[in-house]
Amino acid sequence: MNGSPDRDPPPGAAVCDDPGIARRLLIGTPALLATATTILGLCLPASAGAAFTPGATTLGDPLFPQIGNGGYDVGHYDIALNYAPATNSLGAGTVTTIAAVATQDLSSFTFDFQPDLQISGVTIDGHAATFNQRDAKPRLSRNPKVTQPGKLIIVPPAGIATGSNFVVKVTYSGVPEPITDADVSIEGWVRACSTPGNCDGSFTVNEPIGAQSWFPCNNYMTDKATVSTEITVPNGYTALGTGELASCVAGPGETTTWSWTEDDPTATYLTSASVGRFEYDDSQTLFDPTGSVTLPIYAAIDSAGPASAKDEVRDAASQIPSGINFLSRRFGPYPFDSVGYVADWVPAVGYALENQTKPHFAGDKRGPVVDPGELVHELAHQWMGNDVTARTWQEIWFNEGWATFAEIYFDARVNGGESPKKFFRTVIRSKGKNFRIAPADLGSAANLFSGFPVYSRPGAMLEGYREIVGSKRFFAFARALTTEHAYSTISERPFVNAAVNGSGLRPNAAGKLRTYFRQWLHREGKPTLTPADFRR
Ligand SMILES: [Zn+2]
Known part of the structure; x- marks a missing residue:
């Protein structure tokens, strides 16, 4: 059974004063936001500059023309989520900060973002911007079950000149909804339920477009960016983001904030913000001789799973070091700074995904499952798919x-x-x-x-x-x-x-x-x- 928020942390659940924290703090280097340029000092008012035009609302993908946005390039996402597993909701303090550089004179621009979350404000370099939301065009599917992608349109108080760095903050809250794909599978922010009603958090699997169900973004792989993820959860829950654990800090109201940093460019569809009552372990490492580096292994297994299922997961995952070494001898040094996995218990998902640095496994009706062949498949994706990524969904x-x-x-x-x-x-x-x-x-x-x-x-x-x-x-x-x-x-x-x-x-x-x-x-x-x- 998955737990309710008032349960004690299960054995193995991380707590913030454990001795591992000091070591973990040394691992991550928080990526710096690009230096903001004061747009008001640099640019013409949008109305005065005829050359300032809206950024494109598509990047022209043959299968997903609804996705991607032009006129800027994202350098970094800082995603702060204040998450309540009991209600599967994002509360006050949830804000995504996006550092970008303009690639044209912009009068307005768009992000990919679903309308299920309520936006309370958008600022650009600290100045309030106007915004609205609408469906992306054209219709993705005639099937009414399929989620239509959404756009967030942002109009800055003044035009943004090409080459300018700018920082956008989007503050929002609400209950994220998973995206139903054209093949009617689900993706994005999926509530982690082992059976209906038995839910302990979130399971984030974002291929191809699910990222926009929980943070505003340029949701396309040609605009990779570094990512930091700070997830505040009630004590006893573990929250896993992309990359390495930078800190794990106790906050007010019996909460803990888990901060993760990924300083290698990441496609939005490979990001993570998965929360649950996990048996969490970051005490293991592996050595990649081709890159002469030691990598931390972050392991998370749904603690509600049957003991035999969890043992089988650990058994399969013990092959991660030899799998990485086998692949790095053939594909080249492992491209990222950590490895790991999330073995959750969310049978409604029905597939595994190669989230960058932390492949996600959804398990089946009986419990968490990591199939050894699937594990190698998802590890191989760290090179082929995550490091080197198909340029369009057609590819x-x-x-x-x-x-x-x-x-x-x-x-x-x-x-x-x-x-x-x-x-x-x-x-x-x-x-x-x-x-x-x-x-x-x-x-x-x-x-x-x-x-x-x-x-x-x-x-x-x-x-x-x-x-x-x-x-x-x-x-x-x-x-x-x-x-x-x-x-x-x-x-x-x-x-x-x-x-x-x-x-x-x-x-x-x-x-x-x-x-x-x-x-x-x-x-x-x-x-x-x-x-x-x-x-x-
Ligand atoms: Zn695959």
């Missing part, structure tokens, strides 16, 4: 292809599981109708997590490429991607160029390799080129 094949490949390759090499070559054969020999949706032309947001085109086929495409060029060149290619596109995004063209350039093939065969990738990514039918066509 999610990049994230999922690599994670699927890594899961199979690891299983074969470490556990003696099915060989990657056999996996390739199974995929290419499977029913023709599996191939109707092309990975790079998904056609609809409802196909975003479609198993065959998004996971299996791109995973097999990568395995086929490995068979064509050999493991040495293949993993050199992977490391080139994580070097050249670190903390950034990648689209299809540079991916294919790098694969061809790193192939060592002569011009004729290199041309055939381009056709191979085109077929595997774009053909609405079975590809005809396989590794057998490249054997000399």
Whole structure:
């Protein structure tokens, strides 16, 4: 049973005066907000500057034109949440502070933000701004169950000149609602309930657009930013944000504020603010020899789970160090400063997600679950997906292809599981109708997590490429991607160029390799080129 707020902290629940805190305080370095420029001193009033125009209300994603905003670039999010698990509500003191730089002369600009939370004020560099909210356009789905994305429109008291740094504070409160996706799965701020009515906090899984259900943001991966997350919760609850724990401080009214900092650029869909009665442990570390760094491991398991389920979670999670070491030898040094996981008990979610530094596992009806294969999949995403991110949602094949490949390759090499070559054969020999949706032309947001085109086929495409060029060149290619596109995004063209350039093939065969990738990514039918066509 999940607890009510008046219960004592379960064994293992963190308390703020424990001896671990002093060490934890040394880990994080709070990111600094960009220096604010006084807009009133710099800029023309919006009405006086004909050149000052509204920022774009889309970043033109083929599947999600509702998402993303132009005219500025976010450098840092500081998300302060005052959360009451008993009512699943955000109260006074909840404010998101966004440090950005203008990339055009702005008369107004927008954030992605759902209308379920009530905004009490918006300031820019301390000056009150006017704001309103509306649905983003166009309609995402005809299905009335699907959540329509919202926009927060902000009009500064004076225009913001291109190149100016500015700081926006949005103060809000209320009950965040999860987002229902086009495939009718739920994401974003999900109330963490093991059964209906048995709820102990929040479970944040934001892919693709869920972040805007709990903080205003430029909700698109081309605008990565550093993040600090301060979550105030009643004593006895643990709150997990993105990155490393900077402090854990007792506050008034029997509350504790957990402050986390992530100083590596983060896509909004990979952020966390998960709260619950967790068995929490940050005493473990792992050593990544490729980067010569020791990383803290933050572990959180829903304390209400059956003991056997929690033991199985710990057993699976004990593979994190060897999994990270296996992957870093192939993909390059681990890209972030900590690792960990949240094994919650929220069966309504039904999937795991690769939240940056802390993969989230939703568990099933019986309790928290971390599947060992899924764990490797989510760890592989830390490189492929989180560090190097697909540039559009149409290109999610990049994230999922690599994670699927890594899961199979690891299983074969470490556990003696099915060989990657056999996996390739199974995929290419499977029913023709599996191939109707092309990975790079998904056609609809409802196909975003479609198993065959998004996971299996791109995973097999990568395995086929490995068979064509050999493991040495293949993993050199992977490391080139994580070097050249670190903390950034990648689209299809540079991916294919790098694969061809790193192939060592002569011009004729290199041309055939381009056709191979085109077929595997774009053909609405079975590809005809396989590794057998490249054997000399
Ligand atoms: Zn994945």
